[in-house]
Amino acid sequence: MHKVLKVKDIMTKKFTSIPYESSLKEAAKILHDGGFAGAPVIDENGNLKGIISEKDLFRALYPSYGEFYEQEEMIPTMNSEEVQNWLLSASDKKIKDILKEPITTTPETPLVQVGALMLAQGIHRLPVMDGDKMVGIITRRDIYSAIFNYLFDFKK
Numbered sequence: 727m728h729k730v731l732k733v734k735d736i737m738t739k740k741f742t743s744i745p746y747e748s749s750l751k752e753a754a755k756i757l758h759d760g761g762f763a764g765a766p767v768i769d770e771n772g773n774l775k776g777i778i779s780e781k782d783l784f785r786a787l788y789p790s791y792g793e794f795y796e797q798e799e800m801i802p803t804m805n806s807e808e809v810q811n812w813l814l815s816a817s818d819k820k821i822k823d824i825l826k827e828p829i830t831t832t833p834e835t836p837l838v839q840v841g842a843l844m845l846a847q848g849i850h851r852l853p854v855m856d857g858d859k860m861v862g863i864i865t866r867r868d869i870y871s872a873i874f875n876y877l878f879d880f881k882k
Contacts, residue, residue, distance in 0.1 A: 730836050732834055737861075739861065743767065744756050744768070745769075749817060750817045750820075753783060763850065766853050829852060831843070831864065833861065841866070
């Protein structure tokens, strides 16, 4: 019989965070330079404010449906340089303006429960909280690997 794997068994304890006051461009640079698809956003006091992902940045840089249809006549006629300028001007937006309340987990939460939560919510990473302190991060890939390596004995 296998023991029940918990978040603490596989979470990453060293993680890169993004300052809360960062612009989209600054956040994108941190993700790009670190090769991350997402990272926690932390304020000056070390408090978790949210998670930012490449998908969040992509959505924030491009016009929403509302913006697109408000400028319906202009956007199809924009040349490549004008579209690039649109993206550059959007990159100065602050990430704090697009953050949502983070969904979190604890070190003691079973992996199967966290995996189900991630699938149900359509998210790829969760901050691991011990009280008010972020102690790690866990990703869907972490859970996927742990389940297949441990439960299904796919170890190399």
